[in-house]
Amino acid sequence: MEQGNDTEISEFILLGLSEEPEVHSLIFGLFLSMYLITRFGNLLIILAVGSASHLHTPMYFFLANLSFVDICFTSTTIPKMLWNIQVQGKTITYAGCISQIFFFNVFGFLENLLLTVMAYDHFLAICHPLHYTVIMNPRLCGLLVMVSWLISVLNSLLQSLMLLQLSFCTGMEIPHFFCEINQVVGHACSDTFLNDMVMYFGIVILGCPPVAGVLYSYFKIVSSICRISSAIGKYKAFSTCASHLSVVSLFYSTVLGVYLGSAATQSSHSGAIASVMYTVVTPMLNPFIYSLRNRDIYRTLKRIVGVLVLYVPITLGLKKCP
Template sequence: VTSMEPGNDTRISEFLLLGLSEDPEVQPLMFGFFLSMYLITVFGNLLIILAVSSDSHLHTPMYFFLANLSFVDICFTSTTVPKMLWNIQTQSKVITYEGCLSQMYFFSVFGCLDNLLLTVMAYDRFVAICHPLHYTVIMNPQLCGLLLLVSWIISVLNSSLQSSMLLQLSFCTEVEIPHFFCELNQIIQLACSDPFFNDMLMYFVIVLLVGGPLAGILYSYSKIVSSILRISSAQGKYKAFSTCASHLSVVSLFYCTIPGVYLSSAATQSSHASAVASVMYTVVTPMLNPFIYSLRNRDIKRALKRIIGDPVM
């Protein structure tokens, strides 16, 4: 009988990640699909970091945060996809108890960071468009560094709190996770002991660290839109909007998928549906970010051309 005492008295040493499909014929396709997406994500985001760091024209707050977002996106995807690829390749579903907690911890850190960086970038665009004359004074290097540091601290504290709460739970024999990674919500549902406080903490954090930043982003963009509408020339309006379009696209992708995954899994018990939906924000969004930013951004394009060796436009 599994002990109900909290902490390490549980006899569970490993979990089974069921993945997205148990069909053997689908496995090679999935391996190729996710490996391709992972490589595109890593190389795409590395190119953005390289472009920003190598071009002095891009040493501005907007690109400083973009380079950090690219770094976080690489880490975010790396917490889940390599393990899934390894499991598909070895035809194993096992992840150790410690490995599962570690994966959840880092997934939570980088997911939260992604979220907070998008909020900071919205604030940056708000200052640039609504207070252009004071932009360089307000968004000085000290403030940019401080905003990044605070984002890291909040993310690490949140993840540490969630993990320490998770250690209090005990698990019985049911250790199958219907997902391709150790996702907090799924692990809590497997517990034998009462997960009431874990659930409360998780939903409190979602409201605070997803709802709060989203409210900040919406407020920033409401001010940005009203400022753009006051610009008299059509060219001026287009130029102002084009500086926000990339960020707005990324924000839409990120925020349309995450709440959907958590709320749908709370409303229905269809774990497989939420696992498929979470591919959107864990794999697809980090992969698309570099494309969204580079395709719509002349400065990034110019820097990338310089790196590749093409003559500058």
Template sequence: MEPGNLTGDSEFLLLGFSEEVELQPLVFGLFLSMYLITVFGNLLLILAVSSDSHLHTPMYFFLTNLSFVDICFTSTTVPKMLWNIQTQSKVITYEGCISQIYFFILFAGLDVLLLTVMAYDRFEAICHPLHYMIIMNPQLCGQLVLMSWIISILHSLLESLMVLRLSFCTKLEIPHFFCELNQMIQLACSDTFLNNMVMYFAAVLLAGGPFVGILFSYSKIVSSIHRISSAQGKYKAFSTCASHLSVVSLFYCTILGVYLSSAATQSSHSSAVASVMYTVVTPLMNPFIYSLRNRDIKEALMRFSGMPALKRPIVLGLKKCP
């Protein structure tokens, strides 16, 4: 095929997971269920925190932002995939593909940065408890979230503009269920050296950097917890960051698993299946992790739904059991 610049009428084909027609209803039902649970679970978490004045703290402020980003993150890819399965079409326009790349990178970057901000919040809460509310004041919390948005918007804009400079063949098949940046660069007919350099540099800076920050925060947290004399104090300090640590582990482990599996198998299909873990499963699991491991969230959800909240004496009594 002759290379050439794409026009507004050009189209891409998203090959998805399977070419077998009989499997399409199963894939549609599975992803529709996961998408609805993700949206409903994160939305319920946002409403429960917003409606409970006891949860108007920095930790839950960042949590509601993370839940909103998770809804947007999964909404960037799954609805289009469901629409293509329902209409038995694999087509996505050039404009639609560029838009999907932009919003996918935007919300993925926000996920990483918000998890880093939440690690810093837990660091201040455990390592400097007496000054926590002074340091993590509403102004600083707003500035941290705003900076996360600004950095993510600039990064996604840069990556999208870099894709716009590429030339493609007249017909393109993307072996994925969404327009993934690396796949787009690999399909380009023009020189992609600069695109690859920008992509790898951004990955190291905006994914590796925050990960190092999270590790540093938790190294200080673990050190502070070890200095606590009582076992009950250690448990209480650790429980305040257990949910966040679980979410961080799930997010980074699934992303690492995607790239290790794709590098080992060199299969685009395997990469597409593995990508489901951090694009769909992680946003799905986040509200469950925070609600199941956090008593305040569970009580807020019960109050929001009209159910009587658990009484503290009962919970304290259960803690004394061996």
């Protein structure tokens, strides 16, 4: 891309979470552990939903998609961060930065939409149980996921194409451990008015309705639960959406905490540290929340882990035989 000063930028510098070399090994070990736990936990969720026939329901179909998105979401940022620490470098190519922004926005916004779809699914299951199986048929479930993907990809594609129109100065330093779009746009040398408008438009038009949908769904759910006379009925109804409510609360509280906190402190570095919560910690905790608070998932995972524990020693024993 031609720049205003006739220079072409080829790479950005990611300053990371800390510039102290003695802390890098600790960060590497911590993030590698969290990344492996995230991948393994979410893969187990996908395997459980796919292998157990009694989990072939809309709720678990959406859960499996959410687990896949969590794996992809963390894979857009953590591997590059770990690689930079391992090779003691801080650079990321221009193409790599744009690609990271694209996929980060796709999977980040897709998680938001899937949480909204799951809230709608719980709303129908609790507030309209007699019509639930008719409304939430496989065709509608697939359509909801497909539309979520389409909206997320188109939104991210627009953001990335707008980003390609900007000019950047050489040696640009990003005070983050990945290419965050606000940080990149904020360091551009050219006018960013259109980019800012597109970002704000995306937040207002595409971000606020899902949040409003989640709030409305749970308002109706709570109202329906309160009208249930028996305590057992209330408990069963609440247990149906308890895991999803925990994930929704964790996701939105961390996202809002990061952006409101960074706006209040005006510190990019503190915002980078805080963003670890929703980019790494939340996807890692989601499998634990669903497996520990959901008996069906817990029992299926227990059976799968038991099979794996038996399979590995048997396989190793067969390999030792001549």
